[in-house]
Amino acid sequence: MILIGASLLMCMAGLVLVLAGKQESATAPAAETEDTFDPLASRRSRWTPEIIVKYLNGLGLNLAPAIVIAALVIESVLFVILAFAVELSLAFLAYVAMLLTTHLTLQALGTRQKRMLLLALPSFLNQVSRRLSSGVSVEHAFTDSMENIEGPLELAMRRIMQRVGLGLELHQAFEREARANGLKELLIISTALHINEQFGGSIRAVLDDIVHILRLDDQGKRELSAQTGETRITALVLSILPIAMIALLFSMNPEFLLQMWRDSFGKQLLVAAFAMQVLGVFSLWRLVRSI
Structure with a gap:
């Protein structure tokens, strides 16, 4: 686990260096053309990754890039902590869920x-x-x-x-x-x-x-x-219902899910169910958003 945590921290440091390099190359005068030049870009901090700025602009969200960077760092630290506390597969799924939740929240704010x-x-x-x-x-x-x-x-x-x-x-x-x-x-x-x-x-x-x-x-x-109000309500119910059923089952008989998690095949089923739930929620959200 210590090696895993160290490798993750090294990957994060490498990602920061790559983003910083892209930012320096993006601000080079020789690389800019008249069609893509934006005078406001030259007034940004050189430590602000361009990919974060483009991500927030694409969402139409007026938010400081430092807030997004801080959220990513906090979620990465939580992932490392979960990797030490529980199994790596569960920690990875929780990390993906945190990233997806953050993206959907920012996108909802940008849409608003x-x-x-x-x-x-x-x-x-x-x-x-x-x-x-x-x-x-x-x-x-x-x-x-x-x-x-x-x-x-x-x-x-x-x-x-x-x-x-x-x-x-x-x-x-x-x-x-x-x-x-x-x-x-x-x-x-x-x-x-x-x-x-x-x-x-x-x-x-x-x-x-x-x-x-x-x-x-x-x-x-x-x-x-x-x-399309009825369609959107149906999508919301379908997204929340499996989570509510799992929460109810865990509150009534927590040992059932714990025994299932201790079994190797049961663990695979729970991980697959979680992944399909995340994929289903994302698919329903995309369908409703396209209406």
């Missing part, structure tokens, strides 16, 4: 923040459109409208305007934020701004059409959520 951003986006674009009607420039209209917003949209707009202040065009800043968060709505705004910069026309009318499309899309999502 994306939803809040999209809910506030039509009102924000309406304010921009009203300021455009008074004769101000497009960039100033977006900047002035930031005074009345808060939450995830405010953070996203601050990052966009920081990119503009660091030398990017407004449509390029929207495009970077859309790629980072995976929000096609911001990419639509970027395309509209780019077309307006190249060919002219009424950007106010385009923004009004985008607001109308966003509100129709939100209405369609609400109707779909109401129609």
Whole structure:
């Protein structure tokens, strides 16, 4: 067990070194092109792994990377402790369950923040459109409208305007934020701004059409959520029911599961059941998320 714990710690140290090397190579000026350059990346700490930043941006989650790194370190330490306390197979399954739980929690938080951003986006674009009607420039209209917003949209707009202040065009800043968060709505705004910069026309009318499309899309999502409520509840019950049955059985007759765990074949069955439960919960979650 001591050799296993030492090897795990060495693997973690090697992973940190690899991530640090990738971060240094990613910040090298020769490796950056105009299409992938993001001026905000140069302001990050050189000790922040790029893979963690991309992971959080892909989830649309405004969270410090240090929190994710600390969670991974704590879970790895718990895995080493469990490897000394129980068998390695059980400790590995518990470690996988902790990682999966952390990922699902972060993804749920990111989805909630994306939803809040999209809910506030039509009102924000309406304010921009009203300021455009008074004769101000497009960039100033977006900047002035930031005074009345808060939450995830405010953070996203601050990052966009920081990119503009660091030398990017407004449509390029929207495009970077859309790629980072995976929000096609911001990419639509970027395309509209780019077309307006190249060919002219009424950007106010385009923004009004985008607001109308966003509100129709939100209405369609609400109707779909109401129609699939029974399916989502069924998936939740199917995910919780096996765990509840095991907990009830253990509370009524704990010796039964302990004897099964002491037997080699019974242990294989329990490990296989746990793995299938994790796989089933993940599959149901993916199916419900795609609705």
